[in-house]
Amino acid sequence: MPITDPCVVSLIWTLKDAQNQLIDELKEPVEFFYGGDDLFAKVEEALDGQDIGYRATLHLEPEHAFGDYDASLVFFEPRSALPEGVEVGMQFEGVPPGATTEGMPEDAIYTVTEAYPEHVVLDGNHPLAGIALRLDLEVRDVREATDEEVEARSVGAPAFTVLNHGGPPPGSQLH
Numbered sequence: 001m002p003i004t005d006p007c008v009v010s011l012i013w014t015l016k017d018a019q020n021q022l023i024d025e026l027k028e029p030v031e032f033f034y035g036g037d038d039l040f041a042k043v044e045e046a047l048d049g050q051d052i053g054y055r056a057t058l059h060l061e062p063e064h065a066f067g068d069y070d071a072s073l074v075f076f077e078p079r080s081a082l083p084e085g086v087e088v089g090m091q092f093e094g095v096p097p098g099a100t101t102e103g104m105p106e107d108a109i110y111t112v113t114e115a116y117p118e119h120v121v122l123d124g125n126h127p128l129a130g131i132a133l134r135l136d137l138e139v140r141d142v143r144e145a146t147d148e149e150v151e152a153r154s155v156g157a158p159a160f161t162v163l164n165h166g167g168p169p170p171g172s173q174l175h
Contacts, residue, residue: 001142003047003054005035006150010141018132029140036153040065043135052139060133069130073108075101075122079115088115096122 003009010029016022032038034047042064046056062068079086081098090112095104099122104110108124115121149155 003034003050003142006145007034008143008145008155009034009139011137012140013135013137016134031155033145033149033153033155038154050139052142054139056137058135060135062130065133066126066128069125073124075104076119077122079118079120086112086120088112
């Protein structure tokens with residue numbers, strides 16, 4: 001069955017940055033809704049009309065993946081205002097409890113990127129924002145989408161999270 005909107009494709013892939021450093025690898029096939037919210041537009045463009053066994057290497061510039069890095073999404077917050085035990089690597093879905101900066105986007109996921117005795121740095125960008133990516137993919141299966149999948153425009157959790165306010169959402173290991 002050729003890949004057409006709407007359908008479900010099973011993919012494996014290897015995702016690397018421009019320096020060829022491994023970022024993510026799907027060794028076992030994972031299903032994604034084609035024609036909805038699970039995949040980047042450039043990935044769907046490459047898959048259009050293809051079939052099982054199709055392989056491709058895609059170069060995704062930031063604007064076709066997780067967007068450009070936005071320095072306005074970096075915030076300095078007093079450590080005392082945030083929950084106790086905040087440390088580098090922690091993430092908050094939405095504005096962290098106790099955050100004092102007005103205007104922080106409520107739909108971002110904030111990562112603590114630096115922690116100092118008096119303050120912490122919260123970054124609302126996706127960790128892969130501003131990075132060009134190389135995606136080697138292979139189509140392992142194609143099937144018709146169920147009515148529920150068509151209605152949801154997804155098979156579940158989308159493949160990619162885009163937190164820079166302007167792209168598709170996520171699913172695999174890329175959160």
